[in-house]
Amino acid sequence: MTDRYFYQPAQGHGLPHDPFNAIVGPRPIGWISTRTERGGLNLAPYSFFNAFNYTPPLIGFSSQGRKDTLRNIEHNGEFVWNLATRPLAEAMNASCAPAPPDVDEFQLAGLTPTPSRIVSVPRVLESPVSFECRCSQIIRLQSAAGEDTNGWLVMGEVVGVHIAHELLRDGIYDTAGSQTILRGGGPADYFEIGPDNLFRMRRPDYP
Numbered sequence: 259m260t261d262r263y264f265y266q267p268a269q270g271h272g273l274p275h276d277p278f279n280a281i282v283g284p285r286p287i288g289w290i291s292t293r294t295e296r297g298g299l300n301l302a303p304y305s306f307f308n309a310f311n312y313t314p315p316l317i318g319f320s321s322q323g324r325k326d327t328l329r330n331i332e333h334n335g336e337f338v339w340n341l342a343t344r345p346l347a348e349a350m351n352a353s354c355a356p357a358p359p360d361v362d363e364f365q366l367a368g369l370t371p372t373p374s375r376i377v378s379v380p381r382v383l384e385s386p387v388s389f390e391c392r393c394s395q396i397i398r399l400q401s402a403a404g405e406d407t408n409g410w411l412v413m414g415e416v417v418g419v420h421i422a423h424e425l426l427r428d429g430i431y432d433t434a435g436s437q438t439i440l441r442g443g444g445p446a447d448y449f450e451i452g453p454d455n456l457f458r459m460r461r462p463d464y465p
């Protein structure tokens with residue numbers, strides 16, 4: 259018995275639930291709207307999601323398998339990221355239903371598509387923040403041995419940003435007031451951001 263539980267993922271975790279997602283968590287949610295090849299609408303959450311670059315701002319998410327969102331972006335190169343918040347949690351969850359490509363998850367989840375300013379894909383009106391994005395790269399993820407996996411990383415440049423005025427306090431974006439939700443582990447765990455989660459720490463000077 260050592261002081262750490264150890265496993266090699268390739269040989270299985272040996273636990274009731276894979277802890278990987280719970281450890282790398284809570285994760286922000288990429289709530290992604292896209293347009294289908296036939297002009298319909300699509301909306302789905304992706305928690306393998308984050309921001310990766312400042313200039314230009316780049317965000318990315320990974321599709322585990324070739325899902326509708328990936329296919330739509332491959333086709334027309336555009337998507338919109340929408341902030342998932344506590345009041346929108348149930349709608350976000352409803353939008354993940356494995357519906358056929360032609361089903362509009364905006365309708366399914368009771369959400370309102372509203373036109374973007376730059377891209378042809380609508381944003382979620384009810385969401386307080388949206389990023390209009392142009393796809394910059396789609397990368398088929400590989401294992402360390404160079405084998406293709408079933409994962410695709412979709413990267414996009416943020417070309418337009420919408421922020422609800424109430425989340426700009428004296429011009430500063432109010433993360434603590436946004437009620438942003440984050441995905442935890444297990445089948446159903448989420449976290450909500452609020453003022454109680456905030457602490458401040460400045461980077462050290464050297465030496």
Ligand SMILES: Cc1cc2nc3c(=O)[nH]c(=O)nc-3n(C[C@H](O)[C@H](O)[C@H](O)COP(=O)(O)O)c2cc1C
Pocket residue numbers: 287300301302303304305306307320321322323325326327328350351353354355356357441
């Ligand atoms: C909170 C949440 C996070 C999710 N994250 C991912 C993810 O990172 N990658 C993925 O492939 N699927 C993820 N899913 C599942 C997709 O949302 C689901 O497969 C959806 O039906 C895909 O829709 P699409 O085919 O319209 O793109 C997630 C679901 C939920 C509820």
